[in-house]
Structure formats: C-alpha cells, structure tokens
Amino acid sequence: MPLTLPLLALAVFAMGTSEFMLAGLVPDIAADLGVPVGSVGLLTSAFAVGMVVGAPLLAALARSWPVRSGLLGLVLVFAAAHVLGAVTGSFAVLLATRVVAAVANAGFLALALTTATRLVPPDRAGRALAVLLSGTTLATVAGVPLGSLLGTLLGWRVTFWAVALLCLPAALGVLLGLPARAAREDTAGVPDLRAELARLRRPRLLVVMLLGALVNAATFAGFTFLAPVVTGTAGLDALWVPVALVLFGLGSFAGITLAGRWSDRYPGRVVAVAGPLLLVGWPALALLAEEPAALLALVFLQGAGSFALGGTLIARVLHEAAGALTMAGSYATAALNAGAAAGPLVAALALRAGAGPLGPPWVSTLLVLVALLVALPSRRMLTAARAVPPGPGTAGPGHPAADPARSPERL
Template structure:
C-alpha cells in the first residue's frame, strides 16, 4: 500500500474525529448553548447534510485542480472553521460551522477516495477504502473518546481546538507525500460522469449504504444519553465505551476490506441480517450495562464491515465516473448520517425514550435487507455482463 494512502488516512482521522465526536458532547453542548438534546443532535445531521451536498459538488469543483492542491484547500478550510466553532457562543454560528466543515470534509474525502484508488491496482479498491475508512475508526477509538474526555475536563470547546491542532500535521503530511499530479479533468467531464447515476446497480448500492449507515449514525449519535440515562452507566465510563465502539469499528472495517473485493454479497446479506437483529437486541437489553458493554463493539464491527463494503462496491459500480465515484460513495455514506440522527431525534422528541433510536436503527437496516433481496443484490452476476467481475453485484 503506498505511503501516501496512509497520509490521506491521517487527515481522515482528524475529520472523522470531528464528525463523530459530538456523540460524547451532545449533553454538554445542549446545556452550554441552552438548546434541547435533539437540537444538539441535529449538529450531527447538519454535518451529514453538508457532506451529502458537498461530496459531488466539491468533487466537480476540484476537476480542474491538481488533486494535492484540492486536498490542501479542503483540509485548511476544515481546520479554520473548527477554530471558529471553538470560540462561538451562538448555536446558529456553530451550526453554520458544521455545515462548512462538512463541505470541506466531503470534498476532501471524495478526492481522497479517487486519489487513493488511482494509486493501487484496479482490483484493490476494497482494501484502499478500508485503509481510508480506518482513519475514521481510529477516530472512534482515540479521537472521539479523547474528545469526550476533553469535554468532561475542559468543556466541549476543547475538543474543537484539538481537531484543529491534529489537522496541522495532516496538512504537512499531504503536502510532502501526495503527488501533485495534473488536474483530473483531462478526458472527462462532470456531465459524462453524472450519467453513471443511471446505472441501477450503482443506485441500489448507494441506497443500501445510506440505510445501513443511517442505522449506525442513529444509534451512535445518542449513545451517550442512552448509556447514562437508560443503562445507568456513570458519565466517567462513556469515553471508554465510545473507545469500545471504535475498536469494534476498526475490526469491522478491516474485515470489510478483506471481503469487499471477494465476497461482498455474503458480507452485506449475512452481516446486515446480524446487524438488524443486534440493534433490536440492544434495545431490549439497554437497561443492563453488561449486554451494552458486549454489544457496543460487536454492533460497531458489523456496522462498519457492511458499510465499508457497500462504499467499496459503489466505487466498483461507477467505472465511468473516475472522479465523481468518490463523491457518490461519500454522499451515500452521509445520507445515512443525516437520516439516522434526524429519525432518532424525532423518536426521542415524540417521548419514546432513549431506547427508541436503537429500534430506528434496526428498522433502517431491515429496510436495507429488504431492498437488497428485492433488487437481487445477492444473486450471482453472469460473467458475460460488462465489468461484472469488477462489480460483484
């Protein structure tokens, strides 16, 4: 694996920390800014909405810029808005910084997925995707619990300062390790690449990715109040349980990288079925801290194994969109990131309690399984079909 891929993963680590760290900061932000917990949870949805809009849009805007320059512009913008977020006392301003940070993050990840894919052999997109998403899972292991701990000791703003600080070495690393290269627009156009969205296999994969990741984001966003209010776990233990989630997600994304290139159907259908059942089991046993300690890493592993596999398959399913493929995959991932917390917040706001996001997660994954079966996702593809070996769908 080229060294530059790992440097891209370092930047993804900083961005993943920002995207997920609110799971441990929601109660503190709500109290400090005098908003409700569902409103504070909407900061995650706002970030995800920015990712959805920004992924294809920023990828298009970067077509005529060398990839290294585009990556640096996105990352520096991301760094600066976190400084603004760390000093603001306004919920509206914080919400705006989350959207801008998401646009920068989306552009970075879309270009990074395409750049990394171009640095490896054509049949290794699953592995390179797992390395990049490994930056997100390391964020869950170290960055998110670290942010929660900083929030407990020095307040939630310290976590925003930490993300800005971690982004600085990532800027230097990308400047030194990623090849400058020419703009990726030669021989392609945004209009031609957007035509890839006519492919029903790509659309199906994006839909499945959105639903599965919706379940992940729904449960994860409200994990802290679930553990403390329902499970009776002390706040001091929340960072440790978030770290368990991160360890599970790292194991899952690693497994996804191994199977995404060879056995995607088995991973999606088998893993998805286990995931839906697991979210339901968690909802039933959430009042007992022992099952929670076991289920948090297991469900994280299943979520990221299935989710990363679907992202990799989206890259395979868009061979005619070499620049926007990363944007499509990033957008799908974050459609779930917006849908999940929004649906979970609605359930909590309706008075259904902090268990309700887990039931929402189970329902979203179940919908993904139904869609996969109806669309024939699990059926073998005839070898005579164009690029069937590449898609594996």
C-alpha cells in the same frame, strides 16, 4: 500500501472527530455562548447537511484542479474553519463554521475515496479504502473520548484547536506524498461532467447508494442515542458511556478491517453474513439492554457488523460508479451522510413518540430490515467482482480485476 494513505487517514480521523465530538461538548458550548442546549444541536444538523451537499458540489468544482492541490486546499479550509470556531463568541459564526467545515470534509473525503483506489493495484482497492476509512473508526475509538476529555478539562474551544492542529501533518502528507502534476495532466481523460452525472440514472448505482444510506441510518440511529440506553435501561454510571462508545469504535475498526480484506474478493458474502447479523443484533441489544455485560458485548458486535457492511457498500458504490472518475467518491459520501443525517432524526421521532431509550435500537432494526429487503432482489449485483475504472494504477485487460472470467465472484 503507500505512505500517503495513512496520512490521508489522519485527515479523515481529524474530520471524523470533528463530526462526532459535539455530543460531549453541547452543554459547555450552550453555557459559554448563552444559547439553549436545543439550539446547539443545530450544529450537528448543519454539519450533516453540509456533508450531503458538499460532496457532489466540491467534487464537481474540483474536476479542473490537480488532485494534490484539491486535497491540500480542502484540508486547510477545514483547519481554518476550526480555528475561527475556536475563537468566535457568536453562535451564528460558529454555526457557519460547521457548515464550511462539513463542505470541506465532504469534498476531501470524496476526492480521497477516489484517490485511494488509484494509488494501489485494483485487487487491493478494498484494503486501500479500509485504511482510509480507519480514520473514521479511530475517531470513534479515540478522537471522540479524547475530545470530550479535553473539553471537560480545558474547555470546548481547546478541542476545536486540537482538531485544527491534527490537520497540519495531514496537509504535509498530502503535499509530500502525492506527485505534483499539472491540472491538465491530472484531468486528462476525465469524462464530461454530464456523462459522470448520467451514471446516477443507473438503477444499480442508485440501489447500492440507497443500501449504503439505509445501513448508515441504522448505524447512527443506534449509536447517537446509545448513552440513554447505558445510563437508563442498563442502569450504569455515566462514566460507562465513553466505555460503550469506545467498544463501538473498536468494533467498527475490526469491521472495516475485515471488510478491507474480504470486500474485494467476496463482497456478496460480507453482505450475506453481516446483514442478517445486524438484523438479529439490534433487537437483541434492545431486549438484553438491562444486562450490562450483554449490552456492552452487543455494542462491540454491532459496531463491527455495521462498519463491515458499510465499508463493503462504499466499495460497491465506487464499483457501480466506474467511469465517473471525479464524482464516484462524492456519490458514496453523499449517500452515507444522508443516512447519518436521517437515522438520528427518525430515532429522535421515536423517542418523542414515547418509545423510550430502547426506541432507537428498534428503529435501527427496522432500517436494516428495509435494507435487506432492498438487497434481496439485487443480490446478484452485490456478488459482482470489483471493477476499477481505467486510470493510474488500474489493470488492463487480462488482469483478474479486469477480466470477469477470472474474477473470484461472478454475476
């Protein structure tokens, strides 16, 4: 794998840490800025909305930029937003920085997803995506607990500074690892924006985007409200919450690694195995939550299954959006973050309706069930061999990835 990929993953790690870290910083931010805890929760919503809107918007605006300049500019804007957030005393300004950071995050991820598949041969595209997305899974394993620890020991502002500093080696990696090309060379052969947007009228693309959103909604519905299950239903001390989060993160890292190895050759099999396991796993977690050992084991397994399935669906979105060279990554980003925003919202409604701490896992169960019902009549498209649009690093006719007759899984 090119060295550029791990450095891009470092930027994704910083951005993922920023997205998830507020869960442990809300009380401190509320006390420091003199606002209600409920209002601080808007910071999370603002980030999610910024991600959904920012992915297609930035991808469209960046079409005329060289790839290196676009990625470098976005990671620097993301860092600058965190510097401003670290020094401001205004909640309104902090809220605005979260939106700006989310838009930059979405744009970076959309460009990086597309770039990752163009840095490697077609038959290694899934593994390249796994390396890139490992930044997100490592954020849940290490970034969020460390951010929470920094916030507890040194104040929430130090965590914002730490995220900004993490962006600097990532920016250097983009600067040194990607070739400097003229804008017209980078965009040579790029289809018209209307033609790329027209891909959204393809039912196959819309189906896999919907599946990605539903699976991610299920994941974040259960993950966001894991703490009340650990401390309430299981009766464990609050110190076990970061342990559970780390286990989920370790599972997600294992899942995205497996998806990277199998999603190129056997995408249908990953979906066929991971989907039903998730459908069994979420209700099992709810029913066995009073047993700490079972709960913690299931947290790991659900993290693995969720990210194995989610990573495979990202690859399928890029496959179905083949031809949308600059917008394909934004379609995947927007779909996943729509799920990340909707899942916790539905889970919160279940909590308010009196479902208790176990309401979110049952919401996750329902969302996975809906996803499988949508996938069932569309299963043939989920077993199609991965196709990579023509571009740098893609195969011509006769390559196994470009020749359906030689593909490992055929329609």
